[in-house]
Amino acid sequence: MNESYLSLGSNMGNRLEMLKQAVRILAEHTSIEVVAISSLYETEPVGFTKQDPFLNMVVRIRTTLAALELLDVCQEIELELHRERLVRWGPRTIDLDILLYNQDAMETERLIVPHPRMHERAFVLIPLLEVNPSLKGFNLPDPQGVQLWKSYDGVDTF
Numbered sequence: 747m748n749e750s751y752l753s754l755g756s757n758m759g760n761r762l763e764m765l766k767q768a769v770r771i772l773a774e775h776t777s778i779e780v781v782a783i784s785s786l787y788e789t790e791p792v793g794f795t796k797q798d799p800f801l802n803m804v805v806r807i808r809t810t811l812a813a814l815e816l817l818d819v820c821q822e823i824e825l826e827l828h829r830e831r832l833v834r835w836g837p838r839t840i841d842l843d844i845l846l847y848n849q850d851a852m853e854t855e856r857l858i859v860p861h862p863r864m865h866e867r868a869f870v871l872i873p874l875l876e877v878n879p880s881l882k883g884f885n886l887p888d889p890q891g892v893q894l895w896k897s898y899d900g901v902d903t904f
């Protein structure tokens with residue numbers, strides 16, 4: 747069994763509904779168990795800043811899928827929820843990034859794990875710490891631009 751952490755974000759359309767649908771599809775996948783979900787955070791866009799704020803969260807999963815198979819599932823969910831890659835760093839209905847996969851380090855054309863920018867993103871680290879307290883070793887970047895939006899009592903209440 748493998749353990750992985752995914753960062754989810756949305757800044758187009760009904761952001762909450764998009765995130766709920768993405769988590770539902772993950773939870774319904776026969777090879778994935780959603781073990782924990784973080785709170786939702788409203789976050790200022792990083793990188794391409796001239797766009798609407800995001801809702802971000804992190805989910806902890808257990809899976810029998812290999813990392814690249816998990817990436818396939820994430821990309822299928824993005825397509826299913828009408829993710830349009832209009833501008834690379836621009837607005838999106840839904841975005842799923844693999845942050846960590848076990849304690850593996852891998853770099854391929856399609857996937858780099860641990861995610862290469864996670865260490866500089868408060869919108870990733872702050873929710874990640876909620877679902878994996880053992881990562882307390884991270885020096886949190888300035889939490890500026892990351893506001894708690896809503897917390898949940900677990901996957902079932904999301």
Ligand SMILES: Nc1nc2nc(S)n(CCO)c2c(=O)[nH]1
Nearest residue numbers: 755789790791792793800835869
């Ligand atoms: N706050 C925030 N800024 C972002 N910039 C990009 S690109 N993304 C997409 C994730 O790589 C985000 C995001 O999810 N949240």
